[in-house]
Amino acid sequence: xxxxxxxxxxxxxxxxxxxxxxxxxxxxxxxxxxxxxxxxxxxxxxxxxxxxxxxxxxxxxxxxxxxxxxxxxxxxxxxxxxxxxxxxxxxxxxxxxxxxxxxxxxxxxxxxxxxxxxxxxxxxxxxxxxxxxxxxxxxxxxxxxxxxxxxxxxxxxxxxxxxxxxxxxxxxxxxxxxxxxxxxxxxxxxxxxxxxxxxxxxxxxxxxxxxxxxxxxxxxxxxxxxxxxxxxxxxxxxxxxxxxxxxxxxxxxxxxxxxxxxxxxxxxxxxxxxxxxxxxxxxxxxxxxxxxxxxxxxxxxxxxxxxxxxxxxxxxxxxxxxxxxxxxxxxxxxxxxxxxxxxxxxxxxxxxxxxxxxxxxxxxxxxxxxxx
Amino acid sequence: xxxxxxxxxxxxxxxxxxxxxxxxxxxxxxxxxxxxxxxxxxxxxxxxxxxxxxxxxxxxxxxxxxxxxxxxxxxxxxxxxxxxxxxxxxxxxxxxxxxxxxxxxxxxxxxxxxxxxxxxxxxxxxxxxxxxxxxxxxxxxxxxxxxxxxxxxxxxxxxxxxxxxxxxxxxxxxxxxxxxxxxxxxxxxxxxxxxxxxxxxxxxxxxxxxxxxxxxxxxxxxxxxxxxxxxxxxxxxxxxxxxxxxxxxxxxxxxxxxxxxxxxxxxxxxxxxxxxxxxxxxxxxxxxxxxxxxxxxxxxxxxxxxxxxxxxxxxxxxxxx
Numbered sequence: 001x002x003x004x005x006x007x008x009x010x011x012x013x014x015x016x017x018x019x020x021x022x023x024x025x026x027x028x029x030x031x032x033x034x035x036x037x038x039x040x041x042x043x044x045x046x047x048x049x050x051x052x053x054x055x056x057x058x059x060x061x062x063x064x065x066x067x068x069x070x071x072x073x074x075x076x077x078x079x080x081x082x083x084x085x086x087x088x089x090x091x092x093x094x095x096x097x098x099x100x101x102x103x104x105x106x107x108x109x110x111x112x113x114x115x116x117x118x119x120x121x122x123x124x125x126x127x128x129x130x131x132x133x134x135x136x137x138x139x140x141x142x143x144x145x146x147x148x149x150x151x152x153x154x155x156x157x158x159x160x161x162x163x164x165x166x167x168x169x170x171x172x173x174x175x176x177x178x179x180x181x182x183x184x185x186x187x188x189x190x191x192x193x194x195x196x197x198x199x200x201x202x203x204x205x206x207x208x209x210x211x212x213x214x215x216x217x218x219x220x221x222x223x224x225x226x227x228x229x230x231x232x233x234x235x236x237x238x239x240x241x242x243x244x245x246x247x248x249x250x251x252x253x254x255x256x257x258x259x260x261x262x263x264x265x266x267x268x269x270x271x272x273x274x275x276x277x278x279x280x281x282x283x284x285x286x287x288x289x290x291x292x293x294x295x296x297x298x299x300x301x302x303x304x305x306x307x308x309x310x311x312x313x314x315x316x317x318x319x320x321x322x323x324x325x326x327x328x329x330x331x332x333x334x335x336x337x338x339x340x341x342x343x344x345x346x347x348x349x350x351x352x353x354x355x356x357x358x359x360x361x362x363x364x365x366x367x368x369x370x371x372x
Numbered sequence: 373x374x375x376x377x378x379x380x381x382x383x384x385x386x387x388x389x390x391x392x393x394x395x396x397x398x399x400x401x402x403x404x405x406x407x408x409x410x411x412x413x414x415x416x417x418x419x420x421x422x423x424x425x426x427x428x429x430x431x432x433x434x435x436x437x438x439x440x441x442x443x444x445x446x447x448x449x450x451x452x453x454x455x456x457x458x459x460x461x462x463x464x465x466x467x468x469x470x471x472x473x474x475x476x477x478x479x480x481x482x483x484x485x486x487x488x489x490x491x492x493x494x495x496x497x498x499x500x501x502x503x504x505x506x507x508x509x510x511x512x513x514x515x516x517x518x519x520x521x522x523x524x525x526x527x528x529x530x531x532x533x534x535x536x537x538x539x540x541x542x543x544x545x546x547x548x549x550x551x552x553x554x555x556x557x558x559x560x561x562x563x564x565x566x567x568x569x570x571x572x573x574x575x576x577x578x579x580x581x582x583x584x585x586x587x588x589x590x591x592x593x594x595x596x597x598x599x600x601x602x603x604x605x606x607x608x609x610x611x612x613x614x615x616x617x618x619x620x621x622x623x624x625x626x627x628x629x630x631x632x633x634x635x636x637x638x639x640x641x642x643x644x645x646x647x648x649x650x651x652x653x654x655x656x657x658x659x660x661x662x663x664x665x666x667x668x669x670x671x672x673x674x675x676x677x678x679x680x681x682x683x684x685x686x687x688x689x690x691x692x693x
Contacts, residue, residue, distance in 0.1 A: 011595035015489040016498075022486060023505040026567060029520045030508070032531060036523060049529035050538070096412035099405045106398045111409070115416060120674045123423025124666025125649050126659055127430060130441065131423050147419045150412060180404045209513030212628050216654070231515045234522060235632060257529050264519035271511050278511070279504060 030268070037061055037261035044255050060254045061262035070229060071266070077141070078208060078226040082270075085145045085207040086200045092150050094196060097158035098184045119152050125216075132217050143217035144210065144225065154199040161195045162188055198281035201274060208270060230267050234260055431664040437657050444660075451664035461648065461665065468644040471625040474554060476618050479562050483569035484611060488603055490570060491577040492595065506567025518632040521560045522547075548637040557633055557642075561626060572614060573607055580606035612684050620677035623669040645669050 031052075038057040065071050099105065100112060122128075128147065137143035165188065173187050189196070211227035218224060399406075426441060434447045455461050486506070493499045509517070524531045525546040533543045546552045584602045593601055604611075627646020634642035643651075645665055653662020 007594045011492070012494050015492055016495075019486070019489050019493060019502050022566065023502040025563070026506045026509055029524065029563075033520055033523055044529075048534070050531075050534040092412050092415065095408050099409040099412075102402070102405055104398065105402050105405055106395060111413075114421070118416065118420045120677060121424065121670050122420070123425075123427040124663060124670055125646070126653050126662045126666060127423035127426040128419075129654060130426055130430070130659070131419065135418065146415075149419070150415050155412075180408060184408075205511050209511075209516075211513065211515055212631070216650075227513050227515045230519070231632065234515065234519045257523070257526075260519060261523060264516055264523075267516050267519075268512060272508075275504075275508065275511060279507070 033261045033264050037258055037265050039254075039258055041253055041255045041258070044258065049257065058253070061258045062266070064254065064259060065262055065266055071226070071263075073222060074224050074226040074229040075266075077223060081141070081144050081210075081225060082204050082207040085148075086203040088145060088149055089151065089154070089203050090196055090200050093155050093158055093199060094189060094192070095184070096150065096155050097162055097192075098180075098188055100155070100159045101162035103163070115152050115155060129216055138217055139220045139223065140217075141223055144207075144213050147213070148206075148210075151199075151203070154203070158192060158195055158199065161192050165191055194281075201278050201281065205271060205274060205278065226267060230263050233263050427663055427667045427670075430660055431667045433660055435659040435663075437659075447660070451660045452668070454661050455665055455668065458661075460652075461661075463640065464643050464645055464648045465623075467641060468623055468625045471554060471557070471630075471644055472618075472622050474558055475561065475626065476615075478558050479565065479569075480615065480618065482562060482566050484573055484607075486566060487570035487573035487577060487607075488599055490574060491603070492599075503567070503570075506570070508567070509564045510568035512564065514629045514632055517560055517564055517629070521556065521633070525556060547633070547635065550638050550641045553634070553638040553642050557626075557629065560633075561629060569614075572610060576607040576610040577603065616677060616680035616684060619680055620673045622676060623672050 035052050035054055038059070038061075039051045039054040040056055040058045040060065043054060043056060044051060096115075100108060100115075102108065123131075132138060132143050132147060135146075137146060169187055169191070170183065173183055178186065209227060211225065211231050214223070214225050214228040215231075218228075429441060431451055432446060432448060433441070433444045434450070435441060435444045455465075490499060490503060493502075512520075522530070525533070527533060527543055527545045527547070530546070532546070537543060544552065546556055580602065584606075585598060588598045588602050623645055625644040625646065627644055627650065630642055630644055630647050631650065634647065649662045649666055652658050653665070
């Protein structure tokens with residue numbers, strides 16, 4: 001027993017060290033970039049560009065960047081697309097998910113199949129470009145919004161979420177004569193708000209980080225989002241270092257590297273601002289939701305479309321401990337109003353996987369024996 | 373919304389035979405839902421299925437600039453023949469497979485190991501902080517990642533080259549070296565995603581019954597033994613699932629990243645399907661061959677995922693799910 005606990009301690013020390021190292025390697029580059037962005041040109045040259053903590057930090061690079069109309073303009077474009085995009089996405093996702101969550105809807109399985117199939121198969125770069133061209137979106141702000149307006153995974157996550165809302169709520173609203181719109185607005189949306197917020201935040205970051213669509217669909221540089229301008233500033237084969245040169249021309253006190261790093265920091269800051277909010281949603285099963293989505297899709301593609309069967313049992317086990325936000329409320333609570341007769345202790349124990357429970361039992365028994 | 377028709381099933385349709393009417397009546401009863409769904413349906417038709425339809429047409433045609441999709445001539449499988457005969461495209465296909473296999477080989481296990489370590493970490497508060505730290509790079513765009521990589525590996529001023537010089541070693545032109553391009557590409561992708569990729573495993577790990585660990589401990593299993601006896605079997609389905617998905621991306625080598633990282637000097641080792649389709653297909657107007665390559669890419673991906681699922685089901689008995 002002694003040697004065992006020594007082994008445990010050694011193991012803990014080793015994994016602590018490794019994990020600390022990984023975390024440090026995730027953060028150090030950021031600190032280095034920030035340090036670089038604050039260094040003066042003379043210090044750079046004096047220290048041979050080997051600066052981690054600048055001795056005489058300067059905000060000159062940020063002043064240069066802030067004074068650039070190109071950067072400001074692209075910043076505004078990025079902010080616009082990162083607000084308009086997620087708002088549209090959320091609207092369509094909520095409506096689509098609500099409709100697809102209605103188990104009695106004829107054709108629901110077909111809709112689902114066609115939506116989920118797009119996860120596995122897409123037209124590719126050139127056909128998508130042709131469609132954007134044919135819809136007249138080339139050189140339009142909307143080319144960065146409309147083609148990625150609905151994310152099938154997100155739609156699916158919200159749909160599962162709505163399906164797992166306690167039936168009692170929606171039923172009583174129906175009895176009160178609520179139509180679909182008021183049902184969606186007054187009952188489903190408030191309840192699904194956390195899940196929608198998660199989708200919206202991830203979507204926001206995706207929009208903020210996106211540059212490839214701008215490269216594809218925009219010739220008009222005045223519509224470039226920030227990441228696209230940063231790309232032009234940073235890449236080696238830079239076609240248009242013009243904004244960069246313009247920024248440097250007026251200043252001799254900072255080097256190109258400093259300016260580049262300041263640009264990187266400007267691109268990062270908004271993400272870091274959203275990050276704490278994003279973090280709340282990590283564990284809430286965004287990811288497992290997508291796993292379920294694919295599982296669902298493969299089930300659909302294999303055994304035809306189980307429209308009717310679905311009404312009885314969804315294709316995945318319903319009480320899912322993996323996904324707290326997607327797990328349905330316990331049926332015992334939703335079926336009846338919480339009354340005083342029903343004490344928490346009277347609730348039946350949660351059903352566990354029989355296999356795991358059985359295999360763990362001998363150990364538990366041995367524990368009891370060893371104690372006595 | 374427009375006409376305030378009573379939403380409840382009206383009792384006014386006894387004319388037709390019941391069995392036939394029910395579906396139609398169900399559709400009519402749900403008309404508001406269909407109306408609500410219309411924008412979503414339009415989106416999927418225009419921006420998802422129209423491209424798919426176009427892909428199947430353009431890949432078998434010779435689409436030229438200024439000529440509509442429907443005016444251009446059918447050429448059968450010519451575009452696909454070009455794809456497998458043109459040495460440049462063959463090289464691109466080889467690069468794609470090599471790079472994405474490298475990505476899988478290098479990038480698959482570290483997140484699993486890291487997730488297990490996080491799972492076993494005894495200190496809860498510290499664990500949370502460390503997790504927050506390793507997730508961060510996932511949320512940076514590839515442009516930002518390129519900027520950071522540039523700060524570390526650029527020849528003149530990069531951190532790594534500075535360290536090399538301080539150690540008395542010569543500076544290395546990382547970005548212009550064919551040998552260094554892939555390590556840098558894959559290393560930076562690993563740096564970006566290693567933390568985030570642990571999430572799916574951590575979710576699976578959290579479902580493992582704590583009693584199993586207790587039992588293993590009482591049976592005298594040390595920490596390493598527990599990993600092999602309890603942890604790994606517990607997350608095996610998720611591991612298979614992730615492997616299957618990454619194999620499905622075998623022809624997607626991360627074009628967005630490569631487009632930023634590559635340059636003419638490393639084109640031979642760096643050019644992959646996505647970059648080729650962008651550069652030659654779109655910018656140099658080889659629409660049809662580019663579409664054929666893209667179609668091939670998408671089809672292979674789908675086939676691999678479906679086949680992976682079937683195989684996993686056959687050999688592990690439970691499929692990847």
